[in-house]
Amino acid sequence: MSLRSKALALVEVLLRVPPLFVVDEFLKISLGLPVAGGEEVPILSNVTIDHVDVDGDANYYDANFYNAFIFTFLKFLICCMGCMSSLCIFVLHTKHLIIVYLYLMSVATVFVSYWTNVSAIKQIQALTLASAPSTSILEDLLNLNMKNLLDLDGPGILVIQNFAIQFALSFFFKNIHLGPREPIVQKFLMLSFIAPSLLALLPVPPNLLHHSPVFSALLPLVLVKYVLWSSAYSVIHVIYAGYQHGRIFVSNYGLSALVETEWMRLNVPCVLRVFWVIRVAEHAVLLLVDNLDEEAEEGLKVSTLLAVQSLASLAKSLLVTGCETITAVLGMTSVISFFCHYIGSFFQWILLTDEEEDKSIGTVSAILFYILALQTGLTSLNPEKRFIRLCRNFCLLFTALLHFLHNVVNPMLMSLSASHNPSTHRHVRALGVCAFLIIFPISLLVYLWSQHSISTWLLAVSAFSIEVIVKVIVSLMIYSLFLVDAYRSTFWEQLDDYVYYIRAFGNTIEFCFGIFLFFNGAWILLFESGGAIRAVMMCIHAYFNIWCEARAGWSVFMKRRTAVNKINSLREASFEQLDRLDDVCAICYQEMHSAKITRCNHYFHGVCLRKWLYVQDRCPLCHDILYKIDADVNKDSDVGNEENSNNQNLLLEEEPDLLLGEGVR
Missing domain, CATH: 3.30.40.10 (Zinc/RING finger domain, C3HC4 (zinc finger))
Incomplete structure (x- = not known):
């Protein structure tokens, strides 16, 4: 694959990450539903009952309950619609995805321009009233009074900064907006963005200057609305075409073939991995900034031991926050699949085998981890219990990997012994893997039984570990019999x-x-x-x-x-x-x-x-x-x-x- 193809593939993956963040944010608030033991509290929890009036108070509480129910239902409905919209954007083809992002960026540019103008005009008016200068900004500009214009505490520098920002935003909006690109419209667009900055130079009434950001946003908003209404038919047509394509594909090849095709087209594992890495990196940066601020305030000199403990606490926090929602669990599942795939490839390299069926260790591990996460309710636990459950799930996953490695090495042992293979190093490699499959479970069991009290989870891990030991011993005994028979x-x-x-x-x-x-x-x-x-x-x-x-x-x-x-x-x-x-x-x-x-x-x-x-x-x-x-x-x-x-x-x-x-x- 060429460098250009890799870059385009990476860009396409990055384009599909933002919808997952939107879904993740909705899931963080539980789709707007109240959560038992969570941050959301009932609306009537702060009401103090002094007396009971059967008629008046009953109606009062009934009305409050009705209002709370309607509010919760509307919030849940909006969250569901947001999730569905994000997932629809996620499955779009690349060309349609780019169009959606261009439209969203144009809308965001309009609002950024508006709030920047509002903030700048407020500061300019406040400084003008406070200083009450004898000359206006326009006079300073005409007289080339650079001292007043470049005064950091004066309104002139704010006008210049806002003018530069609005000019950049207007240039950006002109190149990305999807509306009609008539020459006169393009020229008026730039004037519309910088209009508040120009008015701030003139001695205009304060009310006109105060409302100028609203008028400057009218033209770009009209273009944005025009694009939305004119594209309604195209949006409906794309959705219907996608539905028709899926229905015909399912009727011809089946639902599993459609899921597999779309899974490969969307490159879902890679997208989930990038999403999870970015999400964890964001939390890591926030935690590091908080720690640095605390250390700066306390003026502590951090020792090596404290640094190690801080890193361990950071890793624990990242693992806990890395599986707090279903989308985060999916991302972690994809990362685990990535590592398990290379673990399997490493053992295949040791065994000098290249069977395609043995390369499914990543997929099997991902499915197993996700089922364990759903089965144990990982996302609904509090942080401390979630970390403990996550570690236990990892132990179960490791024992499952041992079983998979036995399924890789067992046919190779049988083949080496039954085919009279004289290659000594292949026998040594296979026996080395078998020794690992015996020593590692024993070491794991010794550690777990010495550190934890007896529980159903410990019994399950012990059963899986002893089972893999028995399977390896059985394979070695049959291997020995075949070797004896060979001689x-x-x-x-x-x-x-x-x-x-x-x-x-x-x-x-x-x-x-x-x-x-x-x-x-x-x-x-x-x-x-x-x-x-x-x-x-x-x-x-x-x-x-x-x-x-x-x-x-x-x-x-x-x-x-x-x-x-x-x-x-x-x-x-x-x-x-x-x-x-x-x-x-x-x-x-x-x-x-x-x-x-x-x-x-x-x-x-x-x-x-x-x-x-x-x-x-x-x-x-x-x-x-x-x-x-x-x-x-x-x-x-x-x-x-x-x-x-x-x-x-x-x-x-x-x-x-x-x-x-x-x-x-």
């Missing part, structure tokens, strides 16, 4: 059983932790902090991490049990038969020291044939039925055989021994 010269038929038992143990532990977390969340929902979002998340957890896990594990267990019973119904090949055959298994192409004989007289490894039975019940070579269905066969051989035996192309989407508990977790 064996003969086929290890029990390897599949060992891998199954280890994974079954690990998935059982995870399943138990899932049940524990469900009951822990139920306790929080019922006795600590309930809420609709927490209840929904508990339902999702119960379905995906408990019900689906249990169903998938039971399905794998029944398939394995059925396959074992079917294999046991087949004849075992003797050593003489294997010597006479002198062939390899047609499934794994490994030498056969033991084998099972099918009814079609084909030889296979028992473990290979068992895995094949997970797919279908027919011989891999001739597609005949693999086993006899006799009355003497164990009745359990038919349990779980729900697949159609004639379906020869049925394939599982995952390895059968990975189905137990891996699922959606």
